[in-house]
Amino acid sequence: MLFSSSAAFSQSDYPSKPVRIVVPFSAGGMSDGLARLYAKELSDRFGQPFILEFKPGAATNLGAATVAIAPPDGYTLFVSTMASHALNKWSYKSLSYDADAMVNVGLLGVVPSFLVVRPDSPYKTFDELIRAAKLSSQGLSYGTHGAGGPNHLITELLRTKAGIPQLLHVPYKGLPQSSVDLIGGRIDFMIDGASINLVDGGRLRALAVTYPKRWPSQPNVPTMAEVGYPDVTMTAFFGISAPAGTPTQIVEKLNHALKSIAASQDIEKKIIAMNVLPLPLNRQETSAFIKEQSEKWRPVIKSLNIVFE
Numbered sequence: 001m002l003f004s005s006s007a008a009f010s011q012s013d014y015p016s017k018p019v020r021i022v023v024p025f026s027a028g029g030m031s032d033g034l035a036r037l038y039a040k041e042l043s044d045r046f047g048q049p050f051i052l053e054f055k056p057g058a059a060t061n062l063g064a065a066t067v068a069i070a071p072p073d074g075y076t077l078f079v080s081t082m083a084s085h086a087l088n089k090w091s092y093k094s095l096s097y098d099a100d101a102m103v104n105v106g107l108l109g110v111v112p113s114f115l116v117v118r119p120d121s122p123y124k125t126f127d128e129l130i131r132a133a134k135l136s137s138q139g140l141s142y143g144t145h146g147a148g149g150p151n152h153l154i155t156e157l158l159r160t161k162a163g164i165p166q167l168l169h170v171p172y173k174g175l176p177q178s179s180v181d182l183i184g185g186r187i188d189f190m191i192d193g194a195s196i197n198l199v200d201g202g203r204l205r206a207l208a209v210t211y212p213k214r215w216p217s218q219p220n221v222p223t224m225a226e227v228g229y230p231d232v233t234m235t236a237f238f239g240i241s242a243p244a245g246t247p248t249q250i251v252e253k254l255n256h257a258l259k260s261i262a263a264s265q266d267i268e269k270k271i272i273a274m275n276v277l278p279l280p281l282n283r284q285e286t287s288a289f290i291k292e293q294s295e296k297w298r299p300v301i302k303s304l305n306i307v308f309e
Helices: 002-012 031-044 056-068 082-091 126-135 148-164 175-183 196-200 246-265 266-274 281-305
Strands: 018-024 050-054 076-081 103-111 114-117 141-144 166-173 190-194 205-209 236-242
Touching: 002 148, 018 031, 018 056, 018 236, 031 196, 031 205, 031 236, 031 246, 031 266, 056 082, 056 281, 076 103, 082 148, 082 175, 082 236, 103 246, 103 281, 114 126, 114 196, 126 148, 126 205, 141 148, 148 166, 148 190, 148 281, 166 175, 175 190, 175 246, 196 205, 236 246, 236 281, 246 281, 266 281
Parallel strands: 018 050, 018 076, 141 166, 141 190
Antiparallel strands: 076 236, 103 236, 114 190, 114 205
8 A cells, every 4th residue: 555655646746857758850950949948838838848759760659669668657658640649650670669558648749741842843734744744754752761661651652642653752851951952953852741930931832731731831832642642641750759658647747738838829829830730639639630640551551562661
């Protein structure tokens, strides 16, 4: 009984020391800005530092595996993503973590992906790009953040649905270099979420958005459904997960805080300014949302025969 009482007290007293949030990407991207915003707000609310730790690599698998084996005490959290929690379990032969076993605490927000070209691209519309891709003898080139990631899968899905014979996949380690090469004319296009900032700044031009609805900051950019491909949609997300076995009381406390942060009009404006839409769900709703996204992409990955070691 003494042990149970002590454990209950420690949970109600949570957090009593700094909390580590593992981000599975390099610093400087959209995930960094979003995680940093939430970390600051969590620190202010709980009076303890929420510290970001960047662990990029292996299509988010490295960071996820690190958190999966951490003590389930609420002091190690993970910025979960479409790749880590919805895609990788279908595209990798084996993983060193079980996404389904991890605890989904809540969602930070959802992001769109835009099909983008350089401003002086010869492809002025989505239809022009698709037509050129079908006629190209070598295949138009497109950039991604790595094989098997969301932007790779959505582009290959588009290729399949549009009947494009071939495309040249050029994987990069991150957005900066792929954007530089796209702007410089070394690749033809890409479908990416973080590129929206470059679209807003006029350095790239968007031809379509994969989000189910038109994106607020780009109301003139048609959806994939509007250009004839209703199945080519993707709702990428950022969330917070914890190791399996993390006490429900701690998870609920964190979830309540995340929802409270997103509900603040001031914070909501900052999140939207990052081209992210906040999606404050409880933990059950969060798990259902992630499962829905995962099951949507399972047959797609299988049909494209994408398998990684």
